[in-house]
Amino acid sequence: MSIEKDYKSLKKLLKNHHQSHILAFWDQLNEGQKQNLLAQIQDLDFAKIDVWIEKFIKNYIPDVIKTDFVPASSYNSTPLGPDQQRKYAEAVKLGRELIATGKVAAFVVAGGQGTRLGFDGPKGNFPISPVKNKTLFQIFAESIAATSKKYQTDCPWYVMTSPLNHDETIEIFRSNNHYGLDKNNVFIFQQGTLPNFSPDGRILLAEKATIACSPDGHGGSIVALHQSGALDDMKRRGIEFMSYWQVDNPLINIFDPLFIGLHALDKAEMSSKALIKAGPKEKVGNFCLVDGRVTVIEYSDLPDELAEKRNPDGSLVFELGSIAIHIINRTFVEKLNADDSSLPLHRAAKKILHIDENGNTVESEGIKLESFVFDALPLASKSIILQTIRSEEFAPTKNATGIDSVETTRQMMITRAANWLESAGVTIPRKPDGSADCLLEIAPSFALEKEDIKEKLNQIPDIKPSDRIYIS
Ligand code: UTP
Numbered sequence: 001m002s003i004e005k006d007y008k009s010l011k012k013l014l015k016n017h018h019q020s021h022i023l024a025f026w027d028q029l030n031e032g033q034k035q036n037l038l039a040q041i042q043d044l045d046f047a048k049i050d051v052w053i054e055k056f057i058k059n060y061i062p063d064v065i066k067t068d069f070v071p072a073s074s075y076n077s078t079p080l081g082p083d084q085q086r087k088y089a090e091a092v093k094l095g096r097e098l099i100a101t102g103k104v105a106a107f108v109v110a111g112g113q114g115t116r117l118g119f120d121g122p123k124g125n126f127p128i129s130p131v132k133n134k135t136l137f138q139i140f141a142e143s144i145a146a147t148s149k150k151y152q153t154d155c156p157w158y159v160m161t162s163p164l165n166h167d168e169t170i171e172i173f174r175s176n177n178h179y180g181l182d183k184n185n186v187f188i189f190q191q192g193t194l195p196n197f198s199p200d201g202r203i204l205l206a207e208k209a210t211i212a213c214s215p216d217g218h219g220g221s222i223v224a225l226h227q228s229g230a231l232d233d234m235k236r237r238g239i240e241f242m243s244y245w246q247v248d249n250p251l252i253n254i255f256d257p258l259f260i261g262l263h264a265l266d267k268a269e270m271s272s273k274a275l276i277k278a279g280p281k282e283k284v285g286n287f288c289l290v291d292g293r294v295t296v297i298e299y300s301d302l303p304d305e306l307a308e309k310r311n312p313d314g315s316l317v318f319e320l321g322s323i324a325i326h327i328i329n330r331t332f333v334e335k336l337n338a339d340d341s342s343l344p345l346h347r348a349a350k351k352i353l354h355i356d357e358n359g360n361t362v363e364s365e366g367i368k369l370e371s372f373v374f375d376a377l378p379l380a381s382k383s384i385i386l387q388t389i390r391s392e393e394f395a396p397t398k399n400a401t402g403i404d405s406v407e408t409t410r411q412m413m414i415t416r417a418a419n420w421l422e423s424a425g426v427t428i429p430r431k432p433d434g435s436a437d438c439l440l441e442i443a444p445s446f447a448l449e450k451e452d453i454k455e456k457l458n459q460i461p462d463i464k465p466s467d468r469i470y471i472s
Contacts, residue, residue: 003031006038017046018201025208025359033209040211044195044203053201056347057367065301071318072287072294074274074385075262088258091265095257098264100151103240106144106254107225107328109373110169110247111162111191111215116399117248117406122165124247125172128397130410131441131470136397137172139250141179142444147255150448155255156237157181158230159188162215166190189228191220194345196352197367204354204366212354217370218246218324219343226337234330242333244326244373248397250409251416252325253449259386260327269332269380272296273325275390277316280307284321285374287385294383296322296374320385322374323394332380341379343371391415411435417442417471420450424457429465437465443472 007026014020022041029037079085098104114123124137134142141157148155161169170188173179178186193213195203204212221244225231234242241260245252253259263271272294274287285296286307299307302318309317335341352366377383388394395412398404418428418436429437440463447453453460463469 003034003038006042007034010038010041013046014041017050019046019203021202021357022205022211024357025205028359029209037209037211044211049195049203052345052369053197056345056369057197057199057201060347063301065297065303066290067303069288069290069295069297072289072320072385074287074320074387077387077389087265088262091261092257093261094264095259095261096151098241098260099147099155099255099257100153102153102155102238104155104255104260105234105237105239105242106140106155106157107160107221107242107244108140108157108247109160109191109218109221109244111160111165111218111220112247113162113164113214114248117397118400122161122169122172122247123397124159124169126397126406128250128406128409128413129441130414130439131468136247136250138176138179139444140252140254141181143252143254143448145179145181146444146448149445151255154182154185156185156187156234156239158225158234158242159186160191160221160224161188162191163193163213164215187228187230187233189224189230191224192216192227194369196354197369199349199365199367204352206354208355208359212352212366214368215370217346218373219371219375221373222333222336222343222376225333231330231334231337235334239330242328242330244324244328246324246396249323249325249394250397250413251393251395253393255448259325262384262386263327266382266384268327268382268384269329270377271327271384271386272374272377273323273388273393274320274385275323275388275394276319277321278390280316282321284323286318287320287322288318290378293378294380294385295378296372320387323388323396324374325388325393326373328376332376336376336379343373343375345369345371391419414438414440420447420453421460421463421471423450424453426453426457426460426463428463429467438463439468441470443470446471 014022079088110124119126125135127133127135144155144157194216196212198204206212243254283299285298286302288295288297311317348368350368351363353363356362395409396404397406397409414436417440422428431437
């Protein structure tokens with residue numbers, strides 16, 4: 001079809017859906033831009049878009065959160081009693097076997113826009129480690145390499161990007177020689193996007209020939225794993241489990257035998273790690289049981305009186321916070337795709353860069369839609385939760401400064417390194433407030449967990465106040 005013919009039919013389509021303004025700058029576009037814009041319009045599913053506009057914009061009523069939910073139960077971070085001790089030991093053994101036999105893949109979601117961090121480029125390329133300034137991607141790659149070496153296997157790594165950062169991410173991996181990993185074991189794929197809307201339901205334009213879009217949320221991973229061929233690739237390799245984490249958490253223990261083993265022993269389809277919330281209103285999702293199914297209820301949706309409710313021992317009734325660490329079965333994701341069980345969309349009112357009716361770039365409040373991966377939890381036939389210790393596994397780099405920032409993450413990396421060394425018998429200089437009086441970084445190749453240190457004590461130098469020490 002010619003451009004003009006396409007233009008005419010799409011113009012009619014847009015008119016029927018009250019989105020004619022998308023072609024407002026048509027006469028100012030060159031042929032390439034025209035073709036590009038038409039292709040973007042053709043990709044939009046207007047039947048769905050009309051429903052979203054009604055539901056999330058014109059007649060938006062926040063979902064009524066069910067009140068008949070109870071806190072979810074969980075495995076403690078360390079076994080409680082001899083029966084559990086036996087089960088944990090069995091789980092660790094099984095987890096190790098599953099890793100060693102190549103049944104577990106690493107899966108990081110890195111398609112977000114990282115607006116709060118304000119870093120130019122994919123967040124995974126942010127330099128974070130306290131001594132060597134390694135990037136997040138490099139830390140993960142080194143952990144994966146160290147795991148592959150430890151278990152004498154090849155652990156494949158799946159990296160989800162979005163159209164907004166895909167090419168840059170590919171280039172970062174290429175120019176870093178895939179951080180020493182075999183590039184055939186690194187599968188980088190893109191998630192989808194959804195258009196951005198004005199508060200009155202118009203699709204926004206980022207430029208005269210570009211529709212404003214944002215990634216469809218980490219829940220987009222469920223469809224993207226399928227559509228990209230990542231699931232097929234996993235099947236071909238014999239992968240049964242994915243270890244899922246977010247790109248901004250350098251403390252992640254990607255291949256945790258206990259977590260993998262408990263998940264497999266309990267025949268779960270999607271499982272989660274949780275931490276005990278720092279307070280009633282900590283901004284993490286809450287693990288609950290709704291109709292008997294593990295469900296994450298966002299902090300903003302948990303009524304205050306429930307958030308504040310305490311057990312007789314003083315602990316919070318809803319104490320389990322979600323940290324976006326999951327084991328997900330490949331077959332579970334296949335099933336969700338086969339059943340076309342799409343995850344629900346959520347609305348977020350955010351500042352969006354776009355052009356106004358005069359073609360000038362402006363930033364104004366608009367609506368983004370996204371799905372969340374934890375909405376897959378209630379769809380799993382079985383789902384377990386394992387508690388973890390915050391200082392061991394969770395340091396999200398969300399902001400440039402303040403809470404959950406670059407600074408807090410670096411400090412937590414130092415704290416964990418100091419704790420690991422100390423528990424192996426190394427003396428750590430401490431400040432009066434108890435924090436480590438030195439900069440410390442342990443290479444993943446040296447230790448993936450604190451137990452790895454004990455065998456290598458002779459390689460660790462004396463650590464003096466104010467030292468900067470990289471242990472590799
Ligand atoms: P966040 O919720 O922190 O969002 O993502 P973000 O886009 O990275 O950062 P802000 O909100 O703009 O500051 C949590 C994790 O989910 C991934 C992110 O890359 C991060 O690892 N994510 C988020 C995706 O992969 N895709 C998305 O569409 C959204």
